[in-house]
Amino acid sequence: MILCNICGNHHNEAGVCEQCRVVPASLTTSGRVAAPQPPVSENVKRGGTPEHSYHGVENKRSRFGTGHLVILVLAILLLGVMVALFLQGQRQNATASQQSAISNSTIDTTPSKNTSTQNSSTPQTGSRYAVDPCGVIADTRTGLEWFVGPDRNVTWYEAQQWTSGLQTCGGGWRMPTINEIMTLHNPATTAGTGFYKEGRYFPAHIDPVFNAIGGGSWVWASERSATGDAQSFNLNQGKAVSYSATNTTYSTRAFAVRKR
Secondary structure (H helix, E strand, O other), X not given: XXXXXXXXXXXXXXXXXXXXXXXXXXXXXXXXXXXXXXXOOHHHHOOOOHHHHHHHHHHHHHHHHHHHHHHHHHHHHHHHHHHHHHHHHHHHHHHHHHHHHHHHOOXXXXXXXXXXXXXXXXXXXXXXXXXXXOOOEEEOOOOEEEEEOOOOOOOHHHHHHHHHHOOHHHOOOEOXXXXXXXXXXXXXXXXEEEEEEOOEEEEEOOOHHHHHHOOOOEEEEEEEOOOOXXXXXXXXXXXXXXXXXXXXXXXXXXXXXXXX
């Protein structure tokens, strides 16, 4: 068994050291120890040269890098297109929402309660209604005094709470009955803009002195039906109706009344 005189490992059957690939001096023609030989690449084994092998690897790397660069650029362009489409869709949705809100909104042409007809001075001679400086509307025909509530949709319970707590002009207010509200109805006159539906307004047919009703067309009455529903009077159509006491779909307003 021959030992390598460089690393000390055993030689194989061919007499070549497996560690450093050195042929012992006894097997060389010159008697000198052969220098370690680098491993031979597959390209050289097939008859190629080391230079060819090196350039082949470089070409593969170049093709690999170029392909990935193209894919990256395409991915960035696709992402940019998707972001642009998303932002365009968001702008279109926002525009559609604004147009819908504008088309469905109720145009309130009624002045505020502080500057409305309700707070004006006493009407001309011969008028049925007289307005007190504090905003009370006196009906000279029935002897009832009225005060119009907030211009917003309220439930029957909210109307009851508002009227019972109203202390304007001395207090003593309550919810009106169906018959009392009916005395205000006049098909020849309108007040406020009334209920809005499908591009059309349904104003209350009462004297313009009640313009503070705004977008309201119904007024809650004190009566309740046997089924528990609350009654109101439709001032646009001139008839009594009943529905849920918690309804806010209809533009039902709260009126307060008292006897002079």
